[in-house]
Amino acid sequence: MVKLVLMHKADSIYDDVPDQVYDFPRTYLKTMEEAVGDWVIYYEPVKAGPRGYFAVAKVFKVIEKPGAEGRYLALIEPRSFLPFDQEVPRLMSGRPLELALTEPDGTPKKGGVVQRAVRRLSEVDFARIIDIGLPQNLEQLEAAKYDTATSFDEGAEPFQRPVLERLTRRPYRDVAFRRKVRQAYGYRCALSGLELRNGGGRPEVQAAHIRPVENDGSDSVRNGLALSGTLHWMFDRGLISIAEDCETILISKNKVPKDVIDRLLPADGKILKPDDPRDLPHPENLKWHRKNIYGQVLRDESEPWV
Structure with missing residues (x-):
């Protein structure tokens, strides 16, 4: 299994419904099949809008798209899709969040893998993006948002909630x-x-x-x-x-x-x-x-x- 980044834009020619199905060409079939049973992160390309990384989901099956030769559908596992609490920017301090998109000097790569609609994502990069988009202390933030009487020990270490626990x-x-x-x-x-x-x-x-x-x-x-x-x-x-x-x-x-x-x-x-x-x-x-x-x-x- 492997984690992926899936490029998605609302006006795409592909019939994507992010919480249900991802439509893709044969070019990415092998990579998508490797992701079955694992998590993917949705990404909005620069020309489509400002969101960057905006949601996470789990792939459970890949099938041929009926009536469309050379096209395939990655079916999203029911109840797995989750939008990020805050969209994650493409760059932070001028550096990409994906190692595969980063030059040795830390600057963003251009062309090539950057333009791929489906690209592999390391476990480290996946966890980093999830930590920004779905903060570990989200429940605490929500509980304290409007309750001025709620207080937390400033010296206490924040609870480290594992990535997969947050997603499930x-x-x-x-x-x-x-x-x-x-x-x-x-x-x-x-x-x-x-x-x-x-x-x-x-x-x-x-x-x-x-x-x-x-x-x-x-x-x-x-x-x-x-x-x-x-x-x-x-x-x-x-x-x-x-x-x-x-x-x-x-x-x-x-x-x-x-x-x-x-x-x-x-x-x-x-x-x-x-x-x-x-x-x-x-x-x-x-x-x-x-x-x-x-x-x-x-x-x-x-x-x-x-």
């Missing part, structure tokens, strides 16, 4: 997902449009998975919605969803009182969209929710508006 441990992933989704929506509820904060400034909006993790939903921002507590409850229980146009709010009106709809949802019946179009809910995730959750009304407690 559910509580850590939940924090990373929550931070990215709430940030994408500007800490506002995607359905009501409201920004609610408590007295200490802590956002009350929650991060909801459109397709739940237990149903192979990913931790991509495109599988998330920032929702208030009540609307999160309604969304998870099939009382509301989002239509095929990816913006119209669907409501089980025979199950939700009109006065509740009038209080909680905007008059135009449209969702609040993220500023970055790359963070928009993926149509396939919304389709899954409409098919499997909406209208099912999975009640396990009394309605919060009663």
